[in-house]
Amino acid sequence: MDKMFELINSLNALTKAVTALTEKITSEYLNTFETIYDSEKDEPQETTAKEQPTPEQQTVTFVELRSRLSEISRNGHTAEVKELLRKFGADKLSDVAESDYTALLAKAEVIANAG
Structure with missing residues (x-):
């Protein structure tokens, strides 16, 4: 029975480690996405009547x-x-x-x- 409890404890520890790693990776991914998205929003946009793109002039990435x-x-x-x-x-x-x-x-x- 001792071996069974050791196995169960090891699996529990592994599950906790994988969960923590998943949470960390997800959090870093979301933070990176938010950083990129926020930096794109924060870029100053020069808008003058002359430079305002018309629907035909919009740039496509x-x-x-x-x-x-x-x-x-x-x-x-x-x-x-x-x-x-x-x-x-x-x-x-x-x-x-x-x-x-x-x-x-x-x-x-x-x-x-x-x-």
């Missing part, structure tokens, strides 16, 4: 573009997305020029809305 193209591709338009990348002179998304992100997204939206 790589992450936003990748996310939307992935969604369109998952909805059955993989071939169209690949062809669209080729039209922009790229074999993969990372090869697309940053200046083309907005135009690429606009054309991808046409594909998504057509299907």
